[in-house]
Amino acid sequence: MRIRKFWGWGFEDELLSEDEEKNIDKRIASTFNLDSIERLPIPKVNDIDLHTPKIKKPKSLEAIFSGDKLERLNHAYGKSFPDSARSILGLFPNPPDLVAFPTSEGDIYNILDWASSNDIAVIPYGGGSSVCGGVETYVGGGYKGVISLDMKNLDSIIDIDKDSRTALIQGGILGPDLESKLKEHDLTMRHYPQSFEFSTLGGWIATRSGGHYATLYTHIDDFVESLKMITPSGLYETRRLPGSGAGPSPDRFAIGSEGIMGIITEASMRLQDRPTFRSSCTVEFDDYKNGLSALRHISQAGLFPANCRLLDSNEALFNGAGDGSKHLLILAFESSDHDKTFALDRALEISKDFQGNFEKPKQSSDAHRSGSSGNWRNSFIKAPYLRESFTRRGIIQDTFETAITWEKSFDFIEEIKDRTGKAILEITGKPSLVTCRITHSYPDGLAPYFTFGAYANPETMIDIWKEIKLATNEICVSKGGTVTHHHAVGRDHRPHGYDNQIPELFNKVLVSAKSSLDPKGIMNPGVLIDPADKTIKNWMS
Ligand SMILES: Cc1cc2nc3c(=O)[nH]c(=O)nc-3n(C[C@H](O)[C@H](O)[C@H](O)COP(=O)(O)OP(=O)(O)OC[C@H]3O[C@@H](n4cnc5c(N)ncnc54)[C@H](O)[C@@H]3O)c2cc1C
Structure with missing residues (x-):
């Protein structure tokens, strides 16, 4: 099993060669007019101290929770510049107390029930490739603990409908796995964000990701036919339809919800034939x-x-x-x-x-x-x-x-x-x-x-x-x-960005929708909006 770098992109064994590193030194020296350049060492798990978890694994779900140090490090941040910088410097003041690896939708219901009843924040985690603090486990002081909920075990293609050219796919599947399974059927979803290798279907839908193609079908929105999201208030499931004029779209509400309403466990996705x-x-x-x-x-x-x-x-x-x-x-x-x-x-x-x-x-x-x-x-x-x-x-x-x-x-x-x-x-x-x-x-x-x-x-x-x-x-x-x-x-x-851009009334709509789906405000607090009765101080401010 290859191990992913907790401090950067890719696997631990994927490092630049010494020649490539020296080229970077030269480039930096000439760009910024510097005589010498120091390199920080690659951080080691054993050199980093993490606080003791503030919460205990729930007895009935013990098998799907981990308190392992590397898992806590890996799930503390995404892959943005400051994520990598803090990891390289060994700065992990707010790691998840525990990491959950559900293996079924039943597990997810149970985790959300337990977290809601115990005031524990839940951070949904797909591939962890967020570059905007989407999976960071900093949630302010208003919770008894915080867990990262990793979707990696829900990674199957459940069904392929060749007539409609769609597939029902679980949210935790990574890009390469998804495409190689579809290839066996001569199909493709043809959605290639630059982070394809380490990002998941659920993450793409939750973030409204943009693929590598420049026009037409490129945003994930266009591929979602229907979806299933498990919320602390129960199941949110939309109907498989090629199009519908029946009111505001329940799919579009969940697409881009960034884990603040629930966990996207599966989706029926529109596919394409492979280009020749x-x-x-x-x-x-x-x-x-x-x-x-x-x-x-x-x-x-x-x-x-x-x-x-x-x-x-x-x-x-x-x-x-x-x-x-x-x-x-x-x-x-x-x-x-x-x-x-x-x-x-x-x-x-x-x-x-x-x-x-x-x-x-x-x-x-x-x-x-x-x-x-x-x-x-x-x-x-x-x-x-x-x-x-x-x-x-x-x-x-x-x-x-x-x-x-x-x-x-x-x-x-x-x-x-x-x-x-x-x-x-x-x-x-x-x-x-x-x-x-x-x-x-x-x-x-x-x-x-x-x-x-x-x-x-x-x-x-x-x-x-x-x-x-x-x-x-x-x-x-x-x-x-x-x-x-x-x-x-x-x-x-x-x-200075989304908080200024979002229409005021739409913010209220989102806050009240969150109150219905997530009454205790446990889902990804601080992302997109603040829960109704809490202000989550942003780590940036
Ligand atoms: C090198 C690099 C290149 C990138 N290139 C692109 C690009 O080309 N296009 C693009 O759109 N983005 C890009 N990104 C950003 C990132 O990859 C996308 O946002 C991606 O969609 C995240 O998917 P993920 O599975 O890694 O989700 P994560 O990073 O794990 O999570 C992202 C957000 O979605 C939530 N979430 C994850 N899974 C679920 C789920 N199943 N249910 C509910 N919520 C969930 C998380 O809580 C978080 O808020 C890039 C990032 C990197 C590091």
Whole structure:
């Protein structure tokens, strides 16, 4: 059994080579003009002290609870920059008292009953890949204890309906397991967030995750046909329907509920046939505005590219997809049913109208794995492993994402890059380059995704990250965007962000819905909203 790193991404045996580490040293030294760089050691379980659990395992459920130290460490945080930073520094002031591993829905009912009757907070845990404090076990002082409820044992595909092309799937299944089981039936769900390897169906639904595809079916919302959620008040189950006009959608209410209403135990998911036709091409633009205009026209032409990512010139450079002189639009089309060359040709015609230059398009089933798009793909997969190496040197390497309508898009992106750069300079005293890629595009707008590096050291990195996070939350929302397009709200996107963005009356609706489903306010307190009679002080404030 491979063991996952409690302090970073992937398994314990997946470390960068010494050459890769030295390259990172060089990159940091030249970016921040430093003579030498210290690396914090990889933390060891035995060097970390955890407080004694405040609660005892319930007798009747003893077999599904663990108080093991590594499990408590692994379930204390998700995988954001501060999660990794605190783990590397050995800072675990609020670990879960216990971790529960239910093996059936019956177990979940029993755990929620026990937790409700004993004032114990429950943090649902899928793959633990949250980057916004969604699985953090900090719940303030208003509970007798806190448990993490890990869904990993509920990981089956219960049924496949080939006629309707859907499958009934349990919430704890991880991405690779899900796809390999569907492959046996020549089917795919075709939902690939960057965290695919270590995230679950239940987590995707709970966070409204966004897949890797740039248009059309990419948000998990579109794939959910129906779902089952176990709440402290009982079963919340929706009806399997291809569509329905019967009032507000009970599915949509649960999708994105981030574990504050109940545990999503299974869902009937819409599937697709496996794509066999693929064509792709990379277009270069000298002018970013032209690249954006091409992207908009392609998004509004009904062509629905699978990939349609606009990388600004620096983003292209840092991902090995260009030399930093051009902005790149990576285009890819795919279908299980028909050749998509016509769609690629039309997208290229549009690009040409906006002074885009390109080489002869490729048409092969693995076209997306070569050239600039292949380099981009490799860098995309490697990114989370690189980030934790920066963290070990006290350097902040992070991202944030948002969405905006087309009419504001250019000014919005420029202003966010500019204001974020200025905020980082003010906070750290050193300049930072903020780069942007457009990850998703819609007929009415787009989702820009920003990456930045910021100078700090191991003592200051967490406080500096907090200041930058509060600034970027504020910048995105005050400029009319959203605090997140697909990374969810969790705890970290609330201050200056979601708390300002959520309509006041909708907040009240959510609070009262939570009071019905979770009267004791035990489910993931502090995420999205506060329970009716409690204020959960955010760890960020
Ligand atoms: C390197 C990296 C890349 C990422 N890339 C993407 C990306 O491309 N697209 C994207 O959308 N996100 C991305 N994320 C964020 C994260 O992976 C997603 O939010 C993902 O959907 C979380 O799934 P999970 O199973 O890991 O959930 P967890 O992290 O375990 O939980 C996330 C939230 O959902 C709740 N939850 C989990 N399971 C359940 C359940 N069964 N029932 C009720 N609530 C539940 C948790 O309490 C928590 O609030 C990325 C994260 C990392 C670290």
